[in-house]
C-alpha cells in the first residue's frame with residue numbers, strides 16, 4: 001500500500017512534497033468551529049419510511065452543533081493504493097487575477113481506478129475570484145453524506161420483463177466494492193438509501209422534504225452531500241432543493257446515470273465518483289447537478305436528452321465546472337458563501353399548473369384549468385413571452401385569475417434567451433392582464449420556485465416581487481433586490 005503524497009507547486013513558491021497523515025490536519029474552506037469529522041470510512045445505512053430516525057455514531061467524541069440523528073452503520077474499511085499530487089499555481093495579471101490549482105489523482109498500475117482509465121487527473125480553479133479562493137479545493141480527504149433515492153444508476157433489469165427497476169442495496173454494495181473508494185484520497189462517505197429506492201418519476205414533494213431533512217440533520221457533520229437521483233425529474237428536485245436549503249454553504253451534488261451501474265458499459269461509475277469528489281473536495285455553496293462532463297447549477301439545469309449520456313444542460317448559465325483532461329471550476333459564477341445560518345424551508349404549495357401554449361388552443365379548456373383550485377400558473381409562452389393577443393377570452397381568463405389572487409408567471413418555450421413582456425404587443429397584453437415575467441428561468445425552476453414561495457406564507461405582492469428576483473442564481477435579470485426574506 002503506497003502513502004498518498006501531495007506535490008505542491010506554484011509560480012511564486014518552490015515545489016514541496018509532503019505526506020498526508022490524516023484528513024484533519026489540512027486546509028479547509030469552511031468554518032472549522034462548526035465542523036466535525038467522522039472516523040468512518042465507507043459506511044452505509046438503510047432508511048425506512050421514517051428516514052429521519054437515523055443516528056450516526058460520533059466517533060470523534062465531540063458534541064455536534066446541531067442535534068445529530070442516529071444511524072446504524074456497517075463499517076467498511078477502505079484500503080489505499082493511490083496517490084494524490086497537487087500542483088498549485090498563482091499568476092496575477094493587471095486586469096484579471098487568475099489562480100489555478102491542480103490535483104492529480106493517480107493510482108498503482110492495475111488498480112482499476114477509473115481516473116487512470118479516462119485520464120481525468122486535474123482539478124483547477126479559474127476566474128477573477130481566483131486568489132481569494134486559494135483554499136477552495138480542499139487538501140483534506142473530505143467527508144460526505146450520500147443520499148441514494150433511486151434512479152437508473154442503481155437499477156437492475158427484471159429478468160422476465162426486461163424492464164429496469166430500482167434494486168435495494170445494490171448500489172451500496174457496488175460503491176463499497178469500488179477500488180477508488182478505498183483510496184485514502186477519496187472522501188469518506190456515509191450512505192443512506194430511500195426504502196424502497198424509487199424511479200424519479202415517482203418523486204413527490206414529500207421526497208424533496210425527506211432529502212432536505214436528511215441534509216439538515218447531517219449538515220454540520222459533513223463537508224458535502226451527494227444525492228443519487230433518477231434523471232427524469234432530477235432538475236425539478238435540484239431546483240426545489242436550491243430554494244428549500246437557505247444559506248447553503250456546502251456542496252449538494254445531484255447525479256444519476258442513463259445506464260445502470262449493473263451494465264458492463266455505463267456512465268454511472270464516472271458520474272458517481274466525480275460527484276463524490278466535487279462534494280468532498282471543492283468549495284461549492286450550491287445545489288448542483290453533475291452529469292457527463294459538466295457540473296451545472298441545479299436551478300438552471302434541464303434534462304435535454306433522453307438517450308445521450310450528455311443528458312443535462314443549463315442553457316442560460318455556463319457550467320460551474322467542466323470535466324476534460326482536467327476539472328475546471330469557474331469560480332466567477334459559483335455563488336458566494338452565505339452570511340446567514342443554514343436552514344430548511346419545507347412547505348411547498350402544490351396548487352401550481354403549467355400550461356404549454358399551442359396555436360389554436362381552446363379558450364374553454366384554458367378557462368377550465370384556471371377555474372380549479374389553482375394558486376399559481378406557469379404559462380409557457382412563445383418566444384420572448386408572447387401569447388395570442390386576439391384571443392380576448394384567453395386574456396380575460398388570465399385577468400380574472402390574477403384578480404382572484406392566482407400568480408401567473410410567463411416563461412418561454414425557447415431553450416435559450418429570456419422573456420421580455422414589453423418587446424411585442426402580444427407579450428404586453430399578458431403584462432396588462434396581470435402576468436409577471438419568469439425571465440430566463442427554466443420551467444423546472446419557475447414551477448418549484450413558485451410552489452416554494454407560495455408555501456412561505458408571504459403576501460401575493462411579495463411572491464410576485466420575489467418571483468422576479470434572483471434568489472439562488474436562477475435568473476439572469478436581477479431586479480428588486482429590496483425584498484429580503
Ligand SMILES: NC(=O)C[C@H](N)C(=O)O
Pocket residue numbers: 150151152153198199200201229230231232233256257258259
Ligand atoms: N436515467 C434515469 O434515471 C431515468 C429513470 N426513469 C429515473 O428517472 O429514475
